[in-house]
């Protein structure tokens with residue numbers, strides 16, 4: 370039945386149209402595996418807007434909790450666990466999907482291809498002693514933050530649904546109600562996927578993965594003279610641009626291990642991530658990141674370090690001559706800082722309403738950031754106030770006004786540019802926690818829905834959102850800590 374559906378490219382009544390390009394890659398890269406059924410599937414939340422973008426019938430899906438819990442498969446699904454390695458806090462390990470299964474690639478009505486993955490669907494051959502499961506809190510957390518990132522216009526994986534399992538999972542915090550997240554991604558190919566192929570010295574797999582990644586994410590580069598080199602450069606640029614966008618909104622990923630870096634350039638793996646309140650480049654929320662490796666201000670350097678790991682993995686297919694391969698890789702990695710600086714300056718200029726470029730812009734931006742750090746100013750509120758003409762910083766303000774007056778664009782144009790780049794609202798940590806606690810402890814999804822509504826149009830400064838969503842956290846909520854406690 371499923372192969373007929375694919376052969377004719379027709380969608381099923383619910384709209385499923387699953388293909389399996391990734392499964393065609395060499396066997397080293399995946400293992401066919403079935404989800405483990407759960408006791409009592411119950412749909413907690415369904416992303417109707419995303420469903421419709423995917424060509425899925427939201428109304429029909431509402432009745433299909435069993436599919437979102439892994440108890441039944443959508444027609445045409447051929448679940449598999451992906452193999453990958455990764456540097457975790459700098460240490461190299463073999464990993465793989467320990468609790469996630471790729472069901473297939475959904476082909477949308479616009480003929481776009483998206484991975485459909487169940488996260489928390491039971492143990493796999495890569496579970497390494499883990500239970501293969503996930504708790505409601507962290508899965509709803511991924512749902513709300515990834516959807517907030519999407520609304521902020523930042524490339525990200527998305528969340529289609531969260532289903533409760535009716536089972537409990539055992540975590541450091543105790544027994545927690547279990548859940549499965551349905552994640553949607555341009556792909557789940559990671560730097561760690563390339564590292565896995567390289568660690569096995571499997572050049573056939575490495576080449577096939579390179580071709581596949583180009584085809585899916587950089588089709589304009591297909592047929593390039595040196596596919597691996599072209600992929601490396603394009604992936605590097607996309608990563609640089611992604612990190613600049615994180616810095617734009619104060620996002621701290623929290624666990625930028627190479628297995629959590631997607632070649633598509635999407636933000637992926639929402640674990641201990643959080644948005645910064647007071648501006649401080651040293652801000653780290655994750656309880657396991659004791660040395661601040663993944664602190665807000667370190668993210669660009671870490672991205673470069675991760676890019677170097679991708680380059681390393683690609684070395685054997687960059688050039689037949691090892692030294693020449695190293696040279697090619699190094700010259701690209703060295704350029705990463707420039708790629709990032711350019712992207713960062715572009716977004717930061719936009720945040721200040723600047724259309725033109727002047728040599729002193731970097732200093733102007735840095736001086737505002739320094740002022741924010743010294744006065745412990747809230748990152749989001751400061752820029753929102755700037756966009757609304759409500760910021761008072763004396764000396765800096767005068768320099769900024771003079772800078773604005775040297776461009777030909779009108780004041781109204783500058784304000785519009787600022788409003789498009791300075792969110793009025795972000796998912797505040799205390800509001801996220803409040804919503805997750807209500808859902809997880811009291812089965813009350815209302816605070817989560819209210820939060821999602823508040824986060825849906827973050828650049829609309831006229832919305833008059835309830836102050837609870839826009840104000841900085843109460844002092845007792847800082848310092849805030851996040852847990853990998855997935």
Ligand code: AMP
Pocket residue numbers: 464465466467468469495496497498499500501502503624628629638640853855
């Ligand atoms: P993460 O920290 O979420 O990026 O996960 C790192 C690795 O741990 C991946 O290989 C995951 O599949 C695996 N993992 C995380 N949680 C579990 C779990 N509960 N059971 C099995 N594997 C897990």
Ligand code: MG
Pocket residue numbers: 628629638
């Ligand atoms: Mg991960």
